Amino acid sequence: MSKQLKYLSAYSTEVQAQVETLITEKRLANFLLNKYPKTHTIANDNQLREFVQELKNKYLKKSAPLSKVTFDNKIHVINNALGLHSYVTRVQGGKLKSKNEIRVAALFKKTPIEFLTMIVVHELAHLKEKEHNKAFYKLCLHMLPDYHQLEFELRLYLTQIEFIGDIY
Template sequence: MSSLKYLSAYAPELQNQVKQMIEQQRLADFLLKKYPDTHDISNDKYLRAYVMALKNRYLKKSVPLSKIAYDSKIHVINNALGLHSYVSRIQGAKLKSKNEIRISAIFKKAPEAFLNMIVVHELAHLKEKEHNKAFYQLCQYMLPEYHQLEFEMRLYLTHLERNGALYS
């Protein structure tokens, strides 16, 4: 059986449990039982409204976002589920900056909990650029079950890679 690349940072015991679920063909059942439905945030307009509602709730005074979009060019293989980019430009005598959030298009057809976790992750980068203790504390402030959702989202990605779409 090939390695579990999305779970490589987790304890070997946990990886073995996941391997057993895969061997016994129980991974899809586990995911569908816990997450029976997908969200209906299907385009960039709805995604922007969703992201801005979270931003306004938890990070009201943070920098503005100039673009929020699904991006089909983000490849999960490169460990990117979403991207937060910060671009600085000089216009005349002024330094202008833009903050953008792009979410991998594979999450158009996913449980809302996973989309929420990715959005929280990208929003946390508005305040904390690095994946440090403060970053993860901010993620947990916005989403207390952040770490559990990240793990289960990695299970979802494992299923997608091995078996294709979970939801039709």
């Protein structure tokens, strides 16, 4: 295989070899479709905001409010960003105002709910933990016990898109 598996570069050579076999034998799409046969129904920013707010209220009630939640066409997965959490602080009339925003790559408008949930959980975890450290991943696992498995399978999906094309 001539292309590098950039979404799987942190995984072992054995795992990468298995994925290369799935790609070569054109079985990666079937693997993903068997596990995740349909896409979610969250079609717009308002529905996404409701979805994110539900998760936030369930797991992070005491965290700062979200000022904006949106699908973003400008986030390019190629830059390794699937979603963005931004925290902006401004001085406004002598007061310090802060905003928390979550932006999800528009690519996730048509994916299984499990992948969207994984992205949202990741971005919500940044409300409490800015760095990708042990505490960050512990929080992700608290909100989504199969977080790591879903992250891996999301990376498989991104690899499928890159090498063969979208399946949804």
